[in-house]
Amino acid sequence: MYFVQIIVNGILLGSVYALLGVGMTMIFGIVKLTNLAHGEFIVLGAYLATVLAPVLGVDPVVTLVITVPLMFLGGFLLQYFLIGRAMKKGNEPALLVTFGLSIILQDVMLMVFSADAQHIVASYSKSTVKLGSIEISVLHLVLFAISLISILSLTLFLRYTYIGRAIRATSDDSDAASLSGVNINKIYAVAMGIAMASAAVAGLCVGMKWTYYPSSGGSYLLIAFVVVVIGGMGSVPGTLAAGILFGLAQVIGGANYGLLISYVMLLIVLVVRPKGIFGK
Amino acid sequence: MSDALLSVEGVSVRYGDFSAAESVSFSIERGHIVSLIGLNGAGKTTIVNTVMGLHKPESGRIVFKGEDITSLSTEKIVSRGLSLVPQGGRCFNRMSVQDNLLMGSYPRTARKKAKQTLEHVYELFPVLEEMKKRPAGTLSGGQRQMVAIGRALMACPDCLIFDEISLGLSPAVIKDIYNRIIKINREEKTSILLIEQDTKRALGASDSFCVMLKGRVVLSGSSSEIDPETLKKAYFGI
Numbered sequence: 001m002y003f004v005q006i007i008v009n010g011i012l013l014g015s016v017y018a019l020l021g022v023g024m025t026m027i028f029g030i031v032k033l034t035n036l037a038h039g040e041f042i043v044l045g046a047y048l049a050t051v052l053a054p055v056l057g058v059d060p061v062v063t064l065v066i067t068v069p070l071m072f073l074g075g076f077l078l079q080y081f082l083i084g085r086a087m088k089k090g091n092e093p094a095l096l097v098t099f100g101l102s103i104i105l106q107d108v109m110l111m112v113f114s115a116d117a118q119h120i121v122a123s124y125s126k127s128t129v130k131l132g133s134i135e136i137s138v139l140h141l142v143l144f145a146i147s148l149i150s151i152l153s154l155t156l157f158l159r160y161t162y163i164g165r166a167i168r169a170t171s172d173d174s175d176a177a178s179l180s181g182v183n184i185n186k187i188y189a190v191a192m193g194i195a196m197a198s199a200a201v202a203g204l205c206v207g208m209k210w211t212y213y214p215s216s217g218g219s220y221l222l223i224a225f226v227v228v229v230i231g232g233m234g235s236v237p238g239t240l241a242a243g244i245l246f247g248l249a250q251v252i253g254g255a256n257y258g259l260l261i262s263y264v265m266l267l268i269v270l271v272v273r274p275k276g277i278f279g280k
Numbered sequence: 281m282s283d284a285l286l287s288v289e290g291v292s293v294r295y296g297d298f299s300a301a302e303s304v305s306f307s308i309e310r311g312h313i314v315s316l317i318g319l320n321g322a323g324k325t326t327i328v329n330t331v332m333g334l335h336k337p338e339s340g341r342i343v344f345k346g347e348d349i350t351s352l353s354t355e356k357i358v359s360r361g362l363s364l365v366p367q368g369g370r371c372f373n374r375m376s377v378q379d380n381l382l383m384g385s386y387p388r389t390a391r392k393k394a395k396q397t398l399e400h401v402y403e404l405f406p407v408l409e410e411m412k413k414r415p416a417g418t419l420s421g422g423q424r425q426m427v428a429i430g431r432a433l434m435a436c437p438d439c440l441i442f443d444e445i446s447l448g449l450s451p452a453v454i455k456d457i458y459n460r461i462i463k464i465n466r467e468e469k470t471s472i473l474l475i476e477q478d479t480k481r482a483l484g485a486s487d488s489f490c491v492m493l494k495g496r497v498v499l500s501g502s503s504s505e506i507d508p509e510t511l512k513k514a515y516f517g518i
Contacts, residue, residue, distance in 0.1 A: 162386060165375070169383050172372040179332060179366060181358035181387035181435060280374055 001133045006251050012140040014247020015147035016209060019202040020220055021227030021239040023195030029234020030171040030191040036098040038224055039217030040105035041196050045203020046212050047113055050120050060120045060204060067200040075196030080189040109214035120207035143205045150201050155236050167191055171234055226262055230269045231276050238278025285310045285471045286439050291340035293326050300326040301495045308471045315474040315482035318492035324475045328443050332364050333357045359387040363437035367444045369428035373417030377408055380416045380427050384434025393436060401430040404460060422453035439471040446478055458485055493517045
C-alpha cells in the first residue's frame with residue numbers, strides 16, 4: 001500500500017510540475033525563444049494570488065478569474081511591444097531582454113513584498129481524505145484538478161480553434177503560416193500571453209504547495225527546463241507526462257535524491273531521445 | 281492595364297548588392313492564366329515573394345484589385361484575395377491534412393465559408409478526404425502539393441499563384457495537377473499566375489506568358505502565338 005500511496009502522491013504532485021513547464025514549452029516550441037523570465041512570471045502569479053485572495057475575501061483558486069486574464073494581457077503586450085521587437089534583431093537580444101526582465105521583476109517583487117517567505121493558505125490546506133487505505137491531501141487533489149483542467153483546456157484550444165491551429169502552424173513553419181494569412185507577431189504575442197496565463201495558474205499552485213520568495217523563480221525555471229526537455233519542446237501532452245515523471249522522482253527520491261533522479265532522467269532522455277519523449 | 285486584376289509595375293528587388301529583379305512589369309486579367317517562365321535564378325520566385333509581401337521592393341509598385349498592396353504585410357495581402365502555393369508544397373507536417381486545409385481559411389473573409397469550401401476542396405481532391413486525419417508530413421510529394429493547393433483554395437482567392445508546382449513530381453502527377461489547375465480557373469474564374477521552368481507545359485495551360493532572364497522580363501506575349509525559336513532564345517539568353 002505504501003507503494004500505491006507514493007505513486008498517487010507522485011502523480012498528483014507531478015501535475016503541478018507539468019504546469020510549471022507548460023508556459024515554457026509554448027515559448028520554446030512556438031516563438032523558438034528561451035524565456036529566462038518564466039520563473040519570475042510564476043512567482044509573480046503566486047504574489048498576485050496572495051494579495052488578491054484576502055482583499056477579495058475569496059478562496060485563492062477564485063483569484064485565477066482575475067490573474068489569468070491579467071497575466072495574459074501582460075504577456076501579450078510584453079511580447080508584442082518589447083520581446084518581439086528585440087527578436088527582429090536576432091535571438092540573442094531577445095534572450096537578453098528576458099534575462100533583464102527576470103532581474104527587474106525579481107527586484108520589483110523584493111521591493112514590494114520584501115524577502116520574507118510567503119505561502120498561500122486555503123481552508124482545505126491541511127485536510128485529507130481517505131480512499132481505502134490511501135490517504136490523499138485535499139490540497140493535492142485541488143492542485144491536480146487545476147493542473148489537469150488547465151492542460152486539457154489548452155490542448156483543446158490548440159486543437160480546435162482557429163487561433164490554436166494558427167499557433168501550431170506557426171510552430172511548424174512560420175513562413176507558410178504567414179502565407180495562410182496569419183499575423184506571426186500577433187500569434188507570438190498570443191503564445192506569450194498563454195505562457196504568462198499558465199504562469200499565473202502555476203504560481204497559485206506552487207504558492208499553495210510550498211513557500212516562495214522573490215528569488216524563487218530560478219528554481220522554478222530549472223524545473224520547467226527539465227520538464228520541457230524530457231517531455232519534448234512544444235508538446236503540451238509531453239509536458240504533462242514529463243511533469244508526472246518528475247513528480248514521481250521527487251516522491252520516490254525524497255528531499256535527498258529527488259532532484260538527482262530527475263537530472264539523471266534528463267541525461268538519459270538527452271542521450272536516448274534528444275527531442276524528448278513526445279518531441280517530433 | 282485597366283482590366284488587370286494584378287499588376288506588377290516596374291518592380292526591382294535587391295539582396296544587398298545583388299539585383300535579383302530589375303524593373304519587372306506584367307499583369308494578369310480577371311479569369312486569365314499567365315505563366316512566368318525562366319531558368320533557375322531568373323528571379324521568378326523573388327517576384328512572387330515580393331508580390332506576397334515577403335520581400336519589399338526597392339522600387340516599383342504592385343496593384344491588386346485597384347489597390348496598391350506594395351507595402352502591405354503578407355497576411356493582409358492574403359486577406360485581400362491573393363494566395364500562393366509555395367514551392368515544394370510546404371505543408372504543416374505535424375498537423376493533419378484537414379487542419380492544414382482549415383489553416384487556409386484563417387482570413388476572416390474565408391472563415392464563414394470554410395465548411396462549404398472544404399467540401400469543394402474534397403470534391404476536387406477526393407484523396408485528401410480519405411487522408412484527412414493523417415499528418416501531412418507522411419504524404420507523398422504529389423499529395424502534399426494537393427494539400428498546398430487545397431489550402432490556398434480555402435482562402436477563396438481571386439488570384440492564385442503557383443510557384444514551380446511541377447518541381448520534383450512525376451509526369452503523371454504533374455499532368456493531373458495541371459488539369460485540376462485549369463479546372464479551378466474555368467469553374468471558379470480564379471486568375472492564375474504559374475511560375476514554371478517547363479515552358480511547354482506552362483504555355484499549354486496559360487493565356488499569356490512572360491519570360492524572365494537574369495532578373496528582367498525579356499519576352500512576353502500570347503501563349504498561343506509564340507514562335508518556339510524566339511522563346512528558346514529568350515529563355516536561354518542566346
